[in-house]
Amino acid sequence: MNHDAYDDNYIRAILNGVKSIAMVGASPVNVRPSYFAFKYLAQRGYDMIPVNPGHVGKSLLGKPFVASLLDIGRPVDMIDIFRNSSHIGPVVDEALKMTPPPKVIWMQLGARDDAAAAKAEAAGLTVVMNRCPKIEYGRLSSEISWMGVNSRTLSSKRAPMPTQGMRLSLNRMSVGGGETTASDRAAKNKNDPA
């Protein structure tokens, strides 16, 4: 699996397929990116579970915090890891101990751990690294177009007005593969400084 660039269909299948998402590192502070990703995904109809040992006893948008993935006590489709790259490994190890194990491990924008990804893939899980599920959902549904962002998708269909809890269609025509040539080049230049 190439984790430098994802085909839109790869991301689309994940976001269309999963129903429940446990977010590790979810923050109750309403200016943190994890808070607004959590809130957005809940608004788009996902069953969200906040995981953060520092906030057990509190809840996030009505959902009680749990201390660890093993405390959830029910099957979860996807683990969204809102932690730095250096903290990914133990979270993936924990996810692999869940019964049944989750289908997808998703590492947030800026986070990447290739060894942990390889371990999860060897166990049959699907992995996404260095992406934000809110941005990807907004892009594939074109909701992100409100901000002048290139969704890299097209559609001649009339979209419904989104309401609370509504899942949007992500099945628009893709313009590129998973990435623009520009961000491919940026990733390449990072490994290969001039």
Place this chain on the structure above:
Amino acid sequence: MTDRPPGFSTLAVHAGAQPDPTTGARVTPIYQTTSFVFNDADHAASLFGLQAFGNIYTRIGNPTQAVLEERVAALEGGTAALATASGHAAQVVVFQMLLRPGDEFIAARKLYGGSINQFTHAFQSFGWNVAWADPDDISSFERAVTPRTKAIFIESIANPGGSVTDIEAVAAVARKAGVPLIVDNTLATPYLIRPIDHGADIVVHSLTKFLGGHGNSIGGIIVDAGTFDWSKDNKYPMLSEPRPEYHGIKIQETFGNFAFAIACRVLGLRDLGPAISPFNAFLILTGIETLPLRMQKHCENAKAIAEWLSTHPAVAAVNYAGLLGDKYNNLARKYAPKGAGAVFTFSLKGGYDAGVNLVSNLKLFSHLANVGDTRSLVIHPASTTHSQLDDAAKIKSGAAPDMVRLSIGIEDKEDLIADLEQALSA
């Protein structure tokens, strides 16, 4: 199954647009409104806090404008874009994101005269210092780099000279200096050149010209390539540091590879205020639908007229990169194989006076200070756009006193040649 990626002409018609969700209107409506109602207090707070996608107030964004932004971002191969009231406004917003008082940027000396003025005078008063470099001598960019350099600015095809810049060579200098390369792609348009494919980090346009294409609306745009790491050594605090007005959000951390476009909107446009009007956004968007067709005709006409002029006895020289043997022909073949654009200059053996006579004798060409219209245009830069420069600076910026600039339209080329012929012999 992977989708077949749509081509440029399909993007020019479709990117960013879809039927209106409430009415089903197929053409993007003109959302001529200042403001947008909030669902409730929580919705308002999440919009203001940059937590939700949506509209607040047209100074910050508007649905008609957003379609224009996504369309140009798609055509340029960028991650996001921000439209502004004019090309000049786009430049102010870009530099305000990157520079603090006392900082420097390097600009190619061959630029639109208005940009030379803006950089020399207005920017000077903000404490943003320009160092000029010669686009025909790449080492002059390297020599101009100092520890305070924050960006490099060039035009892909320069106005008025029509010269083509070696974008990849300048991009290499920018990468080595650790600063973004900004390319003004107004004269080429993404149909002829896509600067991001050649190493640009930011692309700016005057939408007023070929993109709008009909001479009816002023507008500008900033395209984020998504390529630059703004947080690397803290040189760009607007993008890397917590923003107090947004509860400590760090723009790059939150928005990833479209952070620059977001910063231009939520800091630049919000505070400086040069928003594009929804009506102008609509007219420019409609213009872009025919960009590929128009650019083909513009370039075909321009080449025919440049060739005709180069054999005319009253003409001393024609500077069109699309002509075999032109100084910039090799660069044009590399960067703009579909055509060298439709703006070029030529000089007359009769000098300054012959230029003035030609302009006054033309009947189809309009004498005015614009380029990139469906109509053919003519101007004498020395006495107009570049008149504030002294003679030496005029020559350096490609606007010598005996030189006339043409912007070739999409009329029948035989009619344009006939008009030039009668005016040259009058």
